[in-house]
Amino acid sequence: MNTPTMSHTIKIKFDPARPGHMTTLVEGVTGPACRDLTKWLRNLGEVVTDLKTGDHYATVEEEVQASTTVQA
Amino acid sequence: MSNYLEIVTKLDDPAILAQTLREVGERLGFTCEVGTGQLHGFASATRPADFIIRKSQVKGMFADMGWARAADGTYTVVYDDYGRAGGRVRQIMSEVAYHYSVVEAERLATREGYTIQREYNQAGQVIALGLAME
Numbered sequence: 001m002n003t004p005t006m007s008h009t010i011k012i013k014f015d016p017a018r019p020g021h022m023t024t025l026v027e028g029v030t031g032p033a034c035r036d037l038t039k040w041l042r043n044l045g046e047v048v049t050d051l052k053t054g055d056h057y058a059t060v061e062e063e064v065q066a067s068t069t070v071q072a
Numbered sequence: 073m074s075n076y077l078e079i080v081t082k083l084d085d086p087a088i089l090a091q092t093l094r095e096v097g098e099r100l101g102f103t104c105e106v107g108t109g110q111l112h113g114f115a116s117a118t119r120p121a122d123f124i125i126r127k128s129q130v131k132g133m134f135a136d137m138g139w140a141r142a143a144d145g146t147y148t149v150v151y152d153d154y155g156r157a158g159g160r161v162r163q164i165m166s167e168v169a170y171h172y173s174v175v176e177a178e179r180l181a182t183r184e185g186y187t188i189q190r191e192y193n194q195a196g197q198v199i200a201l202g203l204a205m206e
Contacts, residue, residue, distance in 0.1 A: 010186070010203040012177050016193065020081040020169035022177065034075045037205075040184050041077055044177055049078035 008037065020045075081173040083147040086122065088179065089139060092172045093123055100164065102129035111138040113152025121150050125164070132160040139168075174198045 008028035015021050024041050026034050083089055093104040104125050111121040113135045121138030130137075135153040142148050149165055178201065181188055186203035193199045 007206050012201040019166040020173050022079050022173050024077045026075045045079045045081040051076040
């Protein structure tokens with residue numbers, strides 16, 4: 001079972017025109033934590049598309065900026 | 073949104089497949105035999121299968137239909153009617169693949185501790201699951 005660090009929602013959509021195909025959207029999670037929280041989704045079958053969106057990189061960019069500031 | 077996945081279901085869990093066949097069968101009016109048996113096809117040829125719908129169960133089906141476990145652990149449809157698989161057979165195949173993906177998603181989501189909200193279309197099919205983790 002997950003040990004979530006933040007509340008989030010997942011939408012799983014099924015397409016009646018393509019039986020057995022589904023898409024998942026994760027909301028409410030920023031940064032790479034999303035991948036850990038939703039690792040179980042990959043057990044639903046063969047992943048044919050895996051897209052990271054802007055929210056995935058948000059925290060990473062902030063951390064890089066903070067690190068750059070400290071070094072300067 | 074931080075992650076988008078497109079996933080194609082693999083029929084690889086016998087318990088989920090059994091539940092799926094039971095529920096689809098209730099709606100379409102057939103019962104499925106569970107456990108390895110002999111499936112009868114064209115010209116009385118037989119093949120082993122793990123789940124079998126006898127042709128007598130479904131109007132318009134001219135041979136037994138089944139699912140057999142392949143070497144990679146997935147279940148594949150077995151239907152040998154000399155290439156005459158009709159609309160009823162394709163309907164069952166589609167409904168089983170569709171319903172399996174819903175049942176599996178609900179099972180895994182429940183195990184992970186999510187609360188689940190179903191969305192239906194006008195035909196009564198589940199078209200989406202909303203999962204929440206507070």
